[in-house]
Each structure stands twice: as structure tokens, then as C-alpha cells.
Amino acid sequence: MRAEAPRFGRRLLIRGAAQPPAQATMHLFETLKQRVTTIAQGEGLSVGLDRIAVETPRDPTHGDLATNAAMVLAKPAKRNPRELGEIIAARLVEDPLVAGASVAGPGFVNITIAPEAGAKVVKAALDGAAFTRLAETDAPQKVNVEYVSANPTGPLHVGHARGAVVGDALANVLALRGHAVTREYYINDAGSQVDALARSAFLRYREALGETIEIPSGLYPGDYLVPVGEALAREHGEALRDMAEEAWLPIVREVSIAAMMAAVREDLDVLQIRHEVFFSERSLQVPTDIVAATIQRLEGEGLIYQGVLPRPKGQADDWEDREQTLFRSTQYGDDIDRALKKSDGSYTYFASDIAYHDDKIQRGFDRLIDVLGADHGGYVKRMTAAVAALSHEKVQLDCLLCQLVKLYRAGEPVKMSKRAGDFVTLRDVVDEVGADPVRFMMLYRKSDAPLDFDFAKVTEQSRDNPVFYVQYAHARCASAKRQAVEALGADVLDDLSEAAAEQLVDAGEKALIILLAQWPQVLAAAADSAEPHRVAFYLHELASALHTQWNRGKDDTALRFVNAEARDLTRARLALVEAVQAVLRTGLSALGVSAPSEMR
RNA sequence: GGCCCCGUAGCUCAGCCGGAUAGAGCAACGGACUUCUAAUCCGUAGGUCGUAGGUUCGAAUCCUACCGGGGUCGCCA
Known part of the structure; x- marks a missing residue:
């Protein structure tokens, strides 16, 4: 039984059907990587081309961007990296996107981008959706993300909230990467x-x-x-x-x-979390025993046997050797074979879960992702083994473990016991602080690291609160545009893609542009590594760069985004503001966090 | 005892498919600002990246062992 929930997130599931016109897209990093690769090929180099990277250097005095090409290509070609770097640099400066290139350190080629390149980035980012499509993979997959899957024995508590948010954001990010994503909840209604x-x-x-x-x-x-x-x-x-x-x-x-x-x-x-499929565990046993059929199939492949597990060392005083039905998970990397039936003859949870994952495989998914609580860590190997066996190693299973959430109230831990009514429900937390802080904070940490959640801090309106900080940056963009309209008239915002954005040469403006240019690859990396927290950190960084530039305008009015005396320059800066706002909005939306136009 | 995750600045954490002098926020210290471009800003200091080996031209990043913290360990889900 697969109950179809109301369709949701369809927008996210729709792939960009038509490619946007070439001049509207500007993936700065990819473009330069292509140029460097072409130059290398022109030099007759072919080994190590795939290791070429264009990155931002840690030290901004090293330029806007840097490439390791000379170093990764030199060794296989038995050439001197610095000499090779000189050649690459000399060819790169011929490119209109490049204002300067020089060799430094062991062979890095440091690149200063031309104002025209920055202008192209800004114009590309003006259309947040099209810009984000630059992150789309050319190898889309059918991906199933299973998350929450809490036992239907009571309301969700805060621990569930983390898995729920991480799973949902991950699904969003994968969809933006161009994969066909199904969000799924497994109802443990059979045990x-x-x-x-x-x-x-x-x-x-x-x-x-x-x-x-x-x-x-x-x-x-x-x-x-x-x-x-x-x-x-x-x-x-x-x-x-x-x-x-x-x-x-x-x-x-x-x-x-x-x-x-x-x-x-x-x-x-x-929390605005909707699954597309709710899958009943019971439906795998009633009316048809699908679990038995699945086990039988595995048995045909010699993976099922009656046997006795070895007594674990170190504990289990009351251990009794017992013969039972076992799955040969050791054949696929598990440490021990696993039981499929309880002594009363009913299936173990694992047995049902094998049948469930087989169902997912039969539905044609290329990749399965299970978002689990950290207490399920011991379960990962056996399920991975099962999916490998069921799919003949064609389907990849990734288990994402979410660590615990510790609640604090103004620095003091919130005590929770298992006794009735004494645990904090998901609803309690959302009612108290709102959905946005819950969602953002759950994502502002690697999922396998424990998370401290402080009720007081997440609603604070200060830069110490990352939720507020990022949302405020978005609101500030909106505010800048409002002020521009007031100072220069409503048409100041018209056709910003026509603005002379090559005027954006201030260091702070350039820093913002370089950050903008990174968005597609940040998103792609978050999807590929199943680490949605990368998006949250990136947004915080982008927000920080915006606030910094805004604050510089306090000291130096020439740097302000809105200058009533310089309409043309203001329009260029408004284009940048609009671009930053678009990326912030898109990123927040991927995390399921709202992007307000003003903070109240 | 086996397996999994974690150990990075005083605190909370990024960085980890190898790259330049290891980053951010908080706290500390020193300045600025008295404001609707509001819900602060600039700067300084702070490190044997748990320890010891190994691979490499190069290791926080990869490998091995150990130490410390957490989780988990046949019929709970």
C-alpha cells in the first residue's frame, strides 16, 4: 500500500526543460576550468586534466581565483610546474575574462578576473532559478530519500525534527541538482x-x-x-x-x-515537511507475504541459511546458542550474519526492511538514502549489505546518521526524562520559536555532529544568531532597493541586467561577486556529498559579505549601494544587490527557510 | 571486547576525494560609533589540527596503531 500524499515540491522536481541562452549563464569557475584545460591540451598535456581545479585562494592577496593546473599536470608530463604555470598564465591573460595571472608558490596560477567577468556573474545570478540550474548534473538519477520514519506510537519529539529537516533539505538540494527525488516515510506499523x-x-x-x-x-x-x-x-x-x-x-x-x-x-x-510516499510495513506482510517472497529469492542465491550466531565477546551473560534463519550479510561487508526471524516465527524488523528496500529497488531508484538517528549506526552495514545483495550491487544505499539534539534554555540544559509528558515535542519547539529557526539551526551543523539548540539564542535579533543574520541580509537587500526607488524613482530597478555592472570593482563588491559565482558548485557539492549543511554555511558567508559591504558604506558614503548623485553606479550596485538577494532567496528556499523582505 | 561516529583557538564549530602562512562566530584585549544604511563596526591576540608512526615534493585531510568522548552489539524498531 502506497498512499499518495498531496503533491508537493513539484516545482523542485521539474527540471529546466530548456537551457537558458548562453550569454545569460556564467559559471565562472567552470568556464575558467575549461579555458585552463584547453590551454593545457594545446600544450600537448593529457594526463591529469581531470584533476585541474579552479578555487578561491585563502589569502585574497593571491588574487580572485587560483588554479592548481600547473602542479597536477607537471608531474606526469615530467615538466617544471613553475615553467608550466608561466605558460598557462601567459595564455590566460589573453582571455577577456582575465585581467591578470601570475605564478606563485609551488606553481599556483593566481588569477585576477576582469570587471567584465564580474559583470557576467552578476547578470547570471539576477535570475536565481536559471543561475541555480547551472548546478544541474548531466547524469541525473532517480533518488529515494527516506526520512523521519518514526514509529507511529506517539507525537514526534525534537530528535525527530533534525532527521526531518535534514532529509527534507537534502531532498530539495538533490532535486535542484537535477535528480528525480521521491520523499518517503516508512511506517513501522507491523511490530x-x-x-x-x-x-x-x-x-x-x-x-x-x-x-x-x-x-x-x-x-x-x-x-x-x-x-x-x-x-x-x-x-x-x-x-x-x-x-x-x-x-x-x-x-x-x-x-x-x-x-x-x-x-x-x-x-x-x-515544519512544511511533506512526504510523497507513506509506505506501510504491514503491507509487506498482509495480504501477501512479500517478505517471504523476498527472502525466498535471496535463498535462491544462497544468501539465506539456518545457523547459529557466535556469542559476542564482552557481554551477553544470558546468551544461549540458538539456530535461526540468517541472512549472509557478511558476504557484502557486514561483520556478522543477521537474523530474519524471531523465535515466535514472526519477521525481525530487518527482514521487513529488506523487503521494503527491495520494493524501492523494484521501483527503479538508482540511489537510496536513509536518514537515520545515530542510535541506528549499527544498522547501516547490514542494510547496505542487503541493498547490495538485492540489487546485485547496482543500487547505492547511503545512510545519513543524525546525531542527538540537546536543548538549552538560555544556556541551561532542558531536562527530559522518558516519563509521561516530560519530553519536548517537535510541536512544542516550533510553537515556541517558529519553523525558520528550527529548520536553519538543524542544518547549521554537520548532521553527524551533536547539536546544541538554545531556545533563547535562536530567536535573538543579533548577528550571533545565524538564522536572523542570513534572513536579515535578504531583508537588507530588499530595503536597499526600496531606498533606491525612493531616491531615484521606481524605474531605477528596471532592466538591471542592462546595468553597467563592470563598474563593480571595489574589493568588497568583488568579494561578493566571487561568492556568488560559487553558488552552483556549493549546491552541487552539497547534493553529491549528501551534506545540506554546506548550503547553510555558504548562505551565512554570503550574508556576512553583504553586511560587511553595507557597513563599509557607513564609513565611506562613496561605497553605499544607493547614491542619489550617481544613478548609473547605483544601478550597477543594485544589480549586485538583486543578485545576492536572488541567491539568498534560492538558498533559503532550498533549506525550507523563509526569506522575508523586512525584519519585524 | 567487536563495529560506527567524533577529537581543530579558552568556548561552539567549519575546513577533510592531499596543496600556499589552518578559518569563522562567541569570549578576551584595544579602538570607533551615539546612529533609521537600526537590530553595531574596525583591529589585536589566541593553534604540537588527540598522540605516535607511515605514504607523499607536500598531510588537519589518506593508511596503521594507540589515547579520550559518544553510540551500538542474536528474536526493539
Whole structure:
């Protein structure tokens, strides 16, 4: 059963059908890399061309850009890197995009770009969507991103929020990279935990009928099941109470799961997270036992056997050797073979998950990504092995582990215990601080690093708060344009692509242009490495460069974006502002964070 | 004990498919600003990139071992 959720993010899924006209696109780094490669080929060099990189040097006195070409090409060609560098530099300066090139250090070629090159970058970035399409891959894949997949036994808590945001942003980034992305949620509705849920709801049902109940440990004590009990009482009266458990449990279970999933979707909704596919684990067993069929297929390949696992060292005092159905995951790099059936004959979670991943493979995905909590780290090898076995190593599985989130309130840790009602739900956090800070902060850290989340800090309006800092940069761009209109009339913003942007030669303006030029490759790298946090850091850097330039205008009015005495220069700078704003807006949108025009 | 992740400035962290003098923010120190281009700005100082080896012309980055922190370890999901 695959319930199709309302379509969402379709815009992100649509690939740019028509390539924009050539002069509108300017991938500065790619273009220069091409030029350098061509020069190298003209010199008869062919080994190491793919290692040529054009990057920004750490030290800005080294120029705007630098290439390692001379160094990576010299060795295989048995040539002197500095000499080779001189040749490359001499040829590069012939290029109209290049104002200067010189050899430095062990053989770096440092490049100063011409004002015309900067102007092209600015004009390309004016159309944020077209500029972003420069990040599209020429080898698009069908990618499945599975994330959240929380047990439907209660509301989502803060820990889930991180996986939810990371998965969603990753899906966005992959889509912008040109891949066909499906966002998916696996509903664990088949195990013993949902039976425990049903028993808990049944107690609430009896409570609704007037009984005094006590919820034993092992069941779910949260009062979020009270309404479920009441609904059961309304619908069934006392009918369920007199049934045997085998009779009422399936009924109560189904109602409870439906209620929990409705709550989960509402919780995700407040973060604007929508999955396209909700996949039921139970549907792999009922009405048809797809799990069995999958196992049988693997058995045909000699990957299933009855066996006894070795006793693990160091612990497991109560270990008893036991023969069970095992998957030969060691054949694909796992440390130990893994059990597929429990002693009562039912499938392990892993067995169902094998069938589930097989379903994804059958649906034709080239790449599968599972966003998991860090406590599932031990699960990665076996699932990777299973996908390799099922797809005959054709399909790649990447598991992205998200570390824990620690909550703070003004520096003090927020205490959470597992007891009823004493954990912070996703909804609590979003209600208190808003969706934007939650989303941005969850992405402002590598996902495999622990994250501190401070309620006070993320709503603070200061530069210490990265969410505010980036959004404010976007708002500041809007503000600059408003001021320009006031000073120079509404038509000052017309046809900014016609502005004389080659006037943007100030160091701060150039720094902004170089940063803008990096956007397509930052996005591409974030997608390829499955690291959406790179986008967040990049946006912070771009925001910082904008604020810096703005602040320089305080000391030196000649640098202000808006100058009522110099309409032509103002228009050039407005083009830059517009370009920065477009990239900020596109980037924030990829992260699912709003881009306000003013901060209130 | 096995496996996975992490260890970078006082703090919180980027950088990691090898490249130049290792970066940012906070805190510290020294200045500027008294303002709607608002929700600060400029500068200074701060480092055996956990330790020890190895590969390399070149290592925070790759390999090995160890130390420290976290997670996880047959029928929970």
C-alpha cells in the first residue's frame, strides 16, 4: 500500500526543460576550468586534466581565483610546474575574462578576473532559478530519500525534527541538482510496538468508559492516547470491552495507528515537511507475504541459511546458542550474519526492511538514502549489505546518521526524562520559536555532529544568531532597493541586467561577486556529498559579505549601494544587490527557510 | 571486547576525494560609533589540527596503531 500524499515540491522536481541562452549563464569557475584545460591540451598535456581545479585562494592577496593546473599536470608530463604555470598564465591573460595571472608558490596560477567577468556573474545570478540550474548534473538519477520514519506510537519529539529537516533539505538540494527525488516515510506499523500502542489505547478506552486504569510499564502512558480512547468509546460503546484481545486488538490498533499518523503529519506540517510516499510495513506482510517472497529469492542465491550466531565477546551473560534463519550479510561487508526471524516465527524488523528496500529497488531508484538517528549506526552495514545483495550491487544505499539534539534554555540544559509528558515535542519547539529557526539551526551543523539548540539564542535579533543574520541580509537587500526607488524613482530597478555592472570593482563588491559565482558548485557539492549543511554555511558567508559591504558604506558614503548623485553606479550596485538577494532567496528556499523582505 | 561516529583557538564549530602562512562566530584585549544604511563596526591576540608512526615534493585531510568522548552489539524498531 502506497498512499499518495498531496503533491508537493513539484516545482523542485521539474527540471529546466530548456537551457537558458548562453550569454545569460556564467559559471565562472567552470568556464575558467575549461579555458585552463584547453590551454593545457594545446600544450600537448593529457594526463591529469581531470584533476585541474579552479578555487578561491585563502589569502585574497593571491588574487580572485587560483588554479592548481600547473602542479597536477607537471608531474606526469615530467615538466617544471613553475615553467608550466608561466605558460598557462601567459595564455590566460589573453582571455577577456582575465585581467591578470601570475605564478606563485609551488606553481599556483593566481588569477585576477576582469570587471567584465564580474559583470557576467552578476547578470547570471539576477535570475536565481536559471543561475541555480547551472548546478544541474548531466547524469541525473532517480533518488529515494527516506526520512523521519518514526514509529507511529506517539507525537514526534525534537530528535525527530533534525532527521526531518535534514532529509527534507537534502531532498530539495538533490532535486535542484537535477535528480528525480521521491520523499518517503516508512511506517513501522507491523511490530510489537504498535501492539503495545493498541493495548495502551485500549486502556484509555476503558478509562473513557469510566474505569480507573493504571498503565503498566512497557505501554505508552502519554495522554495523547486519551482522545483515541474516547473515540473508541463513542464508536464502539462497550462492545470491545468484552471481546478477547485477539478480537479487539486489530481494531484498536488500526484506529490508533491512523490517529498517530494523522498527528505525525500535522507535526511535520508545521515544519512544511511533506512526504510523497507513506509506505506501510504491514503491507509487506498482509495480504501477501512479500517478505517471504523476498527472502525466498535471496535463498535462491544462497544468501539465506539456518545457523547459529557466535556469542559476542564482552557481554551477553544470558546468551544461549540458538539456530535461526540468517541472512549472509557478511558476504557484502557486514561483520556478522543477521537474523530474519524471531523465535515466535514472526519477521525481525530487518527482514521487513529488506523487503521494503527491495520494493524501492523494484521501483527503479538508482540511489537510496536513509536518514537515520545515530542510535541506528549499527544498522547501516547490514542494510547496505542487503541493498547490495538485492540489487546485485547496482543500487547505492547511503545512510545519513543524525546525531542527538540537546536543548538549552538560555544556556541551561532542558531536562527530559522518558516519563509521561516530560519530553519536548517537535510541536512544542516550533510553537515556541517558529519553523525558520528550527529548520536553519538543524542544518547549521554537520548532521553527524551533536547539536546544541538554545531556545533563547535562536530567536535573538543579533548577528550571533545565524538564522536572523542570513534572513536579515535578504531583508537588507530588499530595503536597499526600496531606498533606491525612493531616491531615484521606481524605474531605477528596471532592466538591471542592462546595468553597467563592470563598474563593480571595489574589493568588497568583488568579494561578493566571487561568492556568488560559487553558488552552483556549493549546491552541487552539497547534493553529491549528501551534506545540506554546506548550503547553510555558504548562505551565512554570503550574508556576512553583504553586511560587511553595507557597513563599509557607513564609513565611506562613496561605497553605499544607493547614491542619489550617481544613478548609473547605483544601478550597477543594485544589480549586485538583486543578485545576492536572488541567491539568498534560492538558498533559503532550498533549506525550507523563509526569506522575508523586512525584519519585524 | 567487536563495529560506527567524533577529537581543530579558552568556548561552539567549519575546513577533510592531499596543496600556499589552518578559518569563522562567541569570549578576551584595544579602538570607533551615539546612529533609521537600526537590530553595531574596525583591529589585536589566541593553534604540537588527540598522540605516535607511515605514504607523499607536500598531510588537519589518506593508511596503521594507540589515547579520550559518544553510540551500538542474536528474536526493539
